[in-house]
Amino acid sequence: MITVRRNSPAAPVGVPREDPTVPQPFDRTKSLEQLDGERWGDPPTDTTSLVKNVYEWRRRPVGTLEPHELGRLIGQDVGLPWLLPPAVEILRERAAAGGFIDGDLLYAVVTRNPVVWAEHPELARELKAAVAMMTELSSYVKPDVENFLAALPEGI
Secondary structure: OOOEOOOOOOOOOOOOOOOOOOOOOOOOOOEHHHHHOOOOOOOOOOOOHHHHHHHHHHHOEHHHOOHHHHHHHHHOOOOHHHHHHHHHHHHHHHHHHOOOOOHHHHHHHHOOOHHHHHHOHHHHHHHHHHHHOEOOOOOOOHHHHHHHHHHOOOOO
């Protein structure tokens, strides 16, 4: 479990992003397949349950994906331009509210390649503000959060 500091500054909820590299606004009632225009078809019959889930989740509206589903997709680098914004929002809102933080979602988000954050500086700023409110990170994710923070480009 991760504890967060209350009343810490964070990007306001509902404020539009100014990051031009994130497709915005985008319709969260659409699936990744609709948003990226790629149809993957059916997964191979001899594949793992994770792969089957990824295929299924790509067909669901982005706005219906649960935090653990977002985490699995992001961890596979699937749909990052569309999935990172809601994932960061979830982390920021829960941190600001002092609520439970999904450690798997946090891990998936902070372990993306630093190039992703250089390409999405506004999201990186929002995530940085969110993790600043988290005070008791589990030992398995704390080093990854520290690595994320250390790898941020200067000025973020």
